[in-house]
Amino acid sequence: MPNDDHRPTIFLSYAHADKPRAQRVAAALQRDFTVWWDELIEGGSRFARSIDEALDAADAVVVLWSTNSVESDWVRDEATHARDRHRLVPLSLDGTKPPLGFRQYQIIDLTHWRGRPDAPQMEAVRRAIEAALGQEPVERKPSSAPVTRRNAIVGAGAAAAAAVAGAxxxxxxxxxxxxxxxxxxxxxxxxxxxxxxxxxxxxxxxxxxxxxxxxxxxxxxxxxxxxxxxxxxxxxxxxxxxxxxxxxxxxxxxxxxxxxxxxxxxxxxxxxxxxxxxxxxxxxxxxxxxxxxxxxxxxxxxxxxxxxxxxxxxxGGTRDARALEAYLRGKALYNLAKDADTDRQARAEYEVAIAADPKFALAHAALSRVLASIASQSAAASELKPLYTAAEREAEQAISLAPTLPQGHLALGYSKFAGFMDVRGARPSYDRAYQLGRGDADIVLLCAIYMVRGRRFDEARDAIDRALALDPLNPRTHRAAGAISYASRKYPEAVGQYRRALQLNPRISVAHASMGDALMEMGRLNEARAAYEAEPASMFRLRGLAILEHRAGNEAAAEKAFSQLVNEVGDAATYQQAEVMAQWGKPVEALMLLGRAKVIGDSGLSLIATDPLLDPIAKDPRFQRFVSDLGFA
CATH class of the missing domain: 3.40.50.10610 (ABC-type transport auxiliary lipoprotein component)
Incomplete structure (x- = not known):
C-alpha cells in the first residue's frame, strides 16, 4: 500500500470491543507513523482483501491484547503474521497476558495510560516499533494532529500461531x-x-x-x-x-x-x-x-x-564406529515416528549399538525412550510392565555413565511417570532434564507435558512457550501446546494449536481426536464429530464418539462406539473406557476401570489429575483418594 509521507506504516490489530481504546492508541501514534485500522476502510472496500493488503504492506504490527482480543482468532492470526515477519509490537490494554505462543516478547502495559501521546507508555511503544524496524531511536516534537483518513487505515486478524525463533x-x-x-x-x-x-x-x-x-x-x-x-x-x-x-x-x-x-x-x-x-x-x-x-x-x-x-x-557418545553407525540408524528410524515396526527396528539398532559399546550413554537413553514409546503406543497389556521396567533400567544406566546427559534424566522421568505412575519419583528427573536441556526443544516439550499433568500450569505454559520459540514449525510442539491449553480448560486456545499442528502435518497422530475433545467441551458437537471421525487411531476415535453421541442423545450410536472400543482395542484402552463411564454418569464403573488401569500399568493414568473428561467424578472422595494415592498433589 502507498505511504504518502514516507513514514513507517503501522497496522493496528485489536478486538472490536476495544475500539474506543484502539482509537486513542491510533491517535497517539499517528504523529510519527502512518496508522492503519479497520474503522477507516474506504466505503465499498472488500473488507478481508483490504485487511490482507494492509497487513502485508505494514512495516510493523501493533497488537492490542486484552481480555477480548486473546479470544479473537482474527487478532491471533494477525499477531502470527507479524511474528513470522519479526514485526510484532505487543501491548496490553488491561494487563491481560498474551495467549499461549506469544509470551516471549516484552509486552508494554497500557493499563494506566490515559491517552496522552507524550506519556512514558507511548514513548516506550515508539521505541519498541523502532526496534522492530531496526531503527535507532529518534527525538520527536510534540504533535496534536488528529487521525485522518489519509494516514489511518486497517487492522483486525485470525487463528492461533507458531512462535518465531529467537523470541x-x-x-x-x-x-x-x-x-x-x-x-x-x-x-x-x-x-x-x-x-x-x-x-x-x-x-x-x-x-x-x-x-x-x-x-x-x-x-x-x-x-x-x-x-x-x-x-x-x-x-x-x-x-x-x-x-x-x-x-x-x-x-x-x-x-x-x-x-x-x-x-x-x-x-x-x-x-x-x-x-x-x-x-x-x-x-x-x-x-x-x-x-x-x-x-x-x-x-x-x-x-x-x-x-x-x-x-x-x-x-554420552562413543568412539566405536559400529556402535555409532547402529545408533544413527536407530535414531533415523525412531525419528520417522511412522509405526510400531519402525520403533521396533530402532530398538534393535540401539541394542546393537550398546552391544558394540556398553558405555554408550546416548544409546542407553535412546533405547529407554523407544521402549517406553512401544509400551505407550502399540504394546499389549501384558507387555507394559516388562517394557517400562526395561526402559527405567536403560535410563538409569545412561545417567550412571553420563550424569549430566539431559536425555538420560528425561528418559528416567518418563519411564517412572508413564510406566509406574511414580509422580513424585519422576519429578527430580524431569526437573534435572529441563535444567540441563533448556536449549533442546524436544526435551523442553516433554517436560512441559509432565508439568501440566502434575498441575504445574504456569510452569508448563512457560516451558511450552520456550519450545514453540525453539521449534515453531514442529507439529508435535503445537500438539503439545494444545494439550496444555486443553488441560488448563482453555478450549479455544487448544483448538487453535491443534489446527496448527494439523496444518503442519495432516497425519499427525491423535491431533484430530484431541481437537474433537476441545470442540466437544465448547459445545460444538458437529465439528467435534467430524474431528473424531477423521482420527485414524481407533482408541481415541471410538472413545470420543462414545462420549459425543451420548451427549447428543444418540444412545444407540454411543453404545455401538463403546462396544467397538472394548472389542477392538481391549485392555489397552482401559483408561479411555473409564473416561466414557465418567461421562455417561456411571462413577462406580469409572472408578473400577481406573483401578484396573493401575493394575495393568495403563499410561493413560498420567492424564488423570487434569483430564476434563473425568470432571463428572472429580469431586467424588473416592476419586480424590485415588488421585492422591497415585502421588498427584
Missing part, C-alpha cells in the same frame, strides 16, 4: 533489540555428498548431534530440527534463508564417507551480511565423530564470542 532470547537479553540480532543460529541439514543415498543417516545424524551440542550452550538460541529443515531445499541465498528462519547465523556442512573415514566440511555464515565467519574441513575416523561434533560446537561458540560449557568431548 525467548530477545526477551532474556541474549539477542539485543530484535529476535535475530545476535546469537540465534540454525543448523541446516548437512549434505550427504557420498553419492550413496543409504548413507544419508550419517549426515542427518551428525547434523542432530552438532545441534544438540550447541543447544547445551546457554548463550545461544538454537533453532530446532523441524523448523531448520524447512529450508533444506531452499535455493535462496544465506541472507534470505536467515531472514526466513528468523536467525542471525547459519551453520551448514557436508559429509563424505569412505569406509571408516569421514570427511566433514562446516561453514558458519552471518545471516545479515551473507559472508562466512568461520569454516573448516577435516578428515576423521567414524568413531571420532562424537568428539568432533563437540569441537564444532566450541568453534562456533568461539566465533560468536559465547562461552561454551566444558562438557567432556561428545557427552
Amino acid at each position: 525467548i532470547a530477545w526477551k532474556t537479553g541474549l539477542l539485543g533489540s530484535s529476535p535475530a540480532s545476535a546469537r540465534s543460529i540454525a543448523v541446516l541439514p548437512f549434505k550427504n555428498v557420498t553419492g550413496d543415498p543409504s548413507q544419508a543417516f550419517l549426515s542427518d545424524g551428525l547434523t542432530e548431534e552438532v545441534r544438540s551440542a550447541l543447544a547445551r550452550n546457554a548463550g545461544l538460541m538454537v533453532l530446532a530440527a523441524t523448523t531448520s529443515n524447512t529450508v533444506k531445499d531452499d535455493a535462496g541465498d544465506a541472507k534470505s534463508i536467515a531472514d526466513k528462519l528468523g536467525v542471525a547465523y547459519l551453520l551448514d556442512g557436508s559429509v563424505q564417507r569412505d569406509g571408516d573415514r569421514v570427511r566433514v566440511g562446516t561453514n558458519l555464515t552471518n545471516g545479515k551480511t551473507g559472508f562466512s565467519e568461520w569454516s573448516q574441513r577435516v578428515d576423521r575416523q567414524l568413531g571420532d565423530i562424537f568428539a568432533f561434533q563437540s569441537e564444532i560446537a566450541r568453534s562456533v561458540s568461539n566465533a560468536l564470542s559465547v562461552q561454551m560449557a566444558t562438557d567432556s568431548p561428545g557427552l
Whole structure:
C-alpha cells in the first residue's frame, strides 16, 4: 500500500470491543507513523482483501491484547503474521497476558495510560516499533494532529500461531533489540555428498548431534530440527534463508564417507551480511565423530564470542564406529515416528549399538525412550510392565555413565511417570532434564507435558512457550501446546494449536481426536464429530464418539462406539473406557476401570489429575483418594 509521507506504516490489530481504546492508541501514534485500522476502510472496500493488503504492506504490527482480543482468532492470526515477519509490537490494554505462543516478547502495559501521546507508555511503544524496524531511536516534537483518513487505515486478524525463533532470547537479553540480532543460529541439514543415498543417516545424524551440542550452550538460541529443515531445499541465498528462519547465523556442512573415514566440511555464515565467519574441513575416523561434533560446537561458540560449557568431548557418545553407525540408524528410524515396526527396528539398532559399546550413554537413553514409546503406543497389556521396567533400567544406566546427559534424566522421568505412575519419583528427573536441556526443544516439550499433568500450569505454559520459540514449525510442539491449553480448560486456545499442528502435518497422530475433545467441551458437537471421525487411531476415535453421541442423545450410536472400543482395542484402552463411564454418569464403573488401569500399568493414568473428561467424578472422595494415592498433589 502507498505511504504518502514516507513514514513507517503501522497496522493496528485489536478486538472490536476495544475500539474506543484502539482509537486513542491510533491517535497517539499517528504523529510519527502512518496508522492503519479497520474503522477507516474506504466505503465499498472488500473488507478481508483490504485487511490482507494492509497487513502485508505494514512495516510493523501493533497488537492490542486484552481480555477480548486473546479470544479473537482474527487478532491471533494477525499477531502470527507479524511474528513470522519479526514485526510484532505487543501491548496490553488491561494487563491481560498474551495467549499461549506469544509470551516471549516484552509486552508494554497500557493499563494506566490515559491517552496522552507524550506519556512514558507511548514513548516506550515508539521505541519498541523502532526496534522492530531496526531503527535507532529518534527525538520527536510534540504533535496534536488528529487521525485522518489519509494516514489511518486497517487492522483486525485470525487463528492461533507458531512462535518465531529467537523470541525467548530477545526477551532474556541474549539477542539485543530484535529476535535475530545476535546469537540465534540454525543448523541446516548437512549434505550427504557420498553419492550413496543409504548413507544419508550419517549426515542427518551428525547434523542432530552438532545441534544438540550447541543447544547445551546457554548463550545461544538454537533453532530446532523441524523448523531448520524447512529450508533444506531452499535455493535462496544465506541472507534470505536467515531472514526466513528468523536467525542471525547459519551453520551448514557436508559429509563424505569412505569406509571408516569421514570427511566433514562446516561453514558458519552471518545471516545479515551473507559472508562466512568461520569454516573448516577435516578428515576423521567414524568413531571420532562424537568428539568432533563437540569441537564444532566450541568453534562456533568461539566465533560468536559465547562461552561454551566444558562438557567432556561428545557427552554420552562413543568412539566405536559400529556402535555409532547402529545408533544413527536407530535414531533415523525412531525419528520417522511412522509405526510400531519402525520403533521396533530402532530398538534393535540401539541394542546393537550398546552391544558394540556398553558405555554408550546416548544409546542407553535412546533405547529407554523407544521402549517406553512401544509400551505407550502399540504394546499389549501384558507387555507394559516388562517394557517400562526395561526402559527405567536403560535410563538409569545412561545417567550412571553420563550424569549430566539431559536425555538420560528425561528418559528416567518418563519411564517412572508413564510406566509406574511414580509422580513424585519422576519429578527430580524431569526437573534435572529441563535444567540441563533448556536449549533442546524436544526435551523442553516433554517436560512441559509432565508439568501440566502434575498441575504445574504456569510452569508448563512457560516451558511450552520456550519450545514453540525453539521449534515453531514442529507439529508435535503445537500438539503439545494444545494439550496444555486443553488441560488448563482453555478450549479455544487448544483448538487453535491443534489446527496448527494439523496444518503442519495432516497425519499427525491423535491431533484430530484431541481437537474433537476441545470442540466437544465448547459445545460444538458437529465439528467435534467430524474431528473424531477423521482420527485414524481407533482408541481415541471410538472413545470420543462414545462420549459425543451420548451427549447428543444418540444412545444407540454411543453404545455401538463403546462396544467397538472394548472389542477392538481391549485392555489397552482401559483408561479411555473409564473416561466414557465418567461421562455417561456411571462413577462406580469409572472408578473400577481406573483401578484396573493401575493394575495393568495403563499410561493413560498420567492424564488423570487434569483430564476434563473425568470432571463428572472429580469431586467424588473416592476419586480424590485415588488421585492422591497415585502421588498427584
